[in-house]
Amino acid sequence: MSSVKAVLRTKANINNLYPIAIRVTKDRKASFLYVGQYIKRCQWDRVNNCVKKSHNDALNINQLIFKKLSSANKKLIEAEIDGNYQSVDDIKNKIVNSSGDFFAVSLIYLKRISDRKKFHQLDIEYGRIQVFKEFLNRDKIYFREINIKLIRRFDNFLINKRKISSRTVSYYMIMIRTIFNIAISELLTDAKCYPFGKGRYQIKFPETQKIGLNSDEIKTLETIDDLTKAQDYALSAWLLSFYFAGIRISDVLHLKWKDFVDNRLYYRMGKNKKIVSLQIPDKARRILQKLNRNKDSIFVFKELENIDLENNKILRTRIKTITRNFNRRLEIVAEKAGIDKKISMHIARHSFGNISGDKIPIQILQKLYRHSSVTTTILYQSNFIQKDIDNALEKVLNL
Incomplete structure (x- = not known):
């Protein structure tokens, strides 16, 4: 019994x-x-x-x-x-196994993302699930079958067959781990089957190299001529991002003329919803004056005019398209300026970090970046602060 x-x-x-x-x-x-x-x-x-x-x-x-x-x-x-x-x-x-099919539970995972209206993430995670299905060459697999050996084989498949970077592989593994956790919480599999963690498959993010422009390269961009109207427009967006401490492209595109009050910029960051207040630098003011040709416009940059901002899916697609177009134009600008580094809208943020280096107290940088923790700021700036390391190396080699 x-x-x-x-x-x-x-x-x-x-x-x-x-x-x-x-x-x-x-x-x-x-x-x-x-x-x-x-x-x-x-x-x-x-x-x-x-x-x-x-x-x-x-x-x-x-x-x-x-x-x-x-x-x-x-x-x-x-x-x-x-x-x-x-x-x-x-x-x-x-x-635990009668309904413990990985792909059945993955539908729960995707629905939760959809319910949060994270449509960009939804598209990415759906694609990753399809890649996992391609690797398995089957439409159904029980969680008890997904062991450490299979996970490592999938890791090898992603890197060697699909030519995916190690960092992106980590996101695939996080997806599988999250679906596993849903299955455990829903009593669809046993925690003993869990292939992740200490002594099992451990997800580790490789360090990434963040390279920003230096002061001379910024000055070159500020004075460059012989640009088309579209290229100058994209460069204006890039420079505004840089002048306001590297604000993200989505925030740049959301900037409205009414956000500029009493020589200050007030806006809410899209990523963490924090309020930002920054003084308008003279260089940024000159760009704003150049862009402010249509007095009836709402946005500083016209691309989001007449877009339903409440429709996250349409808004995400629009911003993605604009960013791609801006980045293509910026590549041409970099070539004309004789800059051999990659330039994209996100590089404006890295460039601010690179130039600020160890010149600005970390607590002030935390406020500029609007990081929740100063630890995040320290980790981010560590990519750009090389002075102490260079001095130490010079002392050893200067025999």
């Missing part, structure tokens, strides 16, 4: 909270399926096997427990009907 029951496990995590689990029992042997919720021991009702009403989120957690318990019991009955003897582990596998 077998049974399922909601229980509170006896081993706490580092926060001294205890995990809630569904216990599967047969022949006095038990196995556990974790719900994914942690509570204090005093918050568990041992009589009714549920969370006490005193817990702030008792109703939602108890609904989750009931859902998982009902699902597990249904799968347990189906396993019992089989007729052949099954151990508690066999029954557990029946429960």
Whole structure:
């Protein structure tokens, strides 16, 4: 005879909270399926096997427990009907693997992205799932089949067959890991199958090289002539980004004339929604005066005029197209200026970091970049601060 029951496990995590689990029992042997919720021991009702009403989120957690318990019991009955003897582990596998198809759960993952209206991410993640399906050459695979060996083979496939960079490979692995975590939380697979983490496949991002323009190269761009109207327009966007501490292209395109008040720029960053207030440098003012030809325009740059800003999908596609066009023009500008470095809209941000180097206190740079943590600023600026390293090398070699 077998049974399922909601229980509170006896081993706490580092926060001294205890995990809630569904216990599967047969022949006095038990196995556990974790719900994914942690509570204090005093918050568990041992009589009714549920969370006490005193817990702030008792109703939602108890609904989750009931859902998982009902699902597990249904799968347990189906396993019992089989007729052949099954151990508690066999029954557990029946429960967690009966609907544990990776690509079925990937639909949940994609829907959650769609619900957040992250359509650019949705397109990218859908494409990555299709690449994984291409690698497997099958439309269905259970989570228990996705082991460390298969993950490493996929890693090798991406790098050697698809010619994908190591950094992008890491994003593929994060996608697989996220879908795995959804499956575990939904009781569709066992955490023991998890192929990621210490002693397993570890996701590591390789260091990337950030190269910005130097002061002389910026001056060359500021004084260059013999540009077409389209090339000068793209360069104006690039220089404005640089003059305002490397604001991102999406924020540049969202700039409105009304954002400039009393010799200051006020705008909300698209990435983290933080308010930015910056004094308008003289160089930026001259560009704004050049662009301000149509007094009836709303935006500094015309590309988002008459675009439904509430339609994230259309807006994302539009910004992507504009960025691509600007970058193509900037490549021509760089060639005319005799600059052999890659120039794109994002390089304006790297260029500001490169020139600021160790000249500006890190706390001020944090405010300019609007980073949530000064640690992020330190890590970002470490790509550009080479003075101490160069001096140390010179001292050794200057015999």
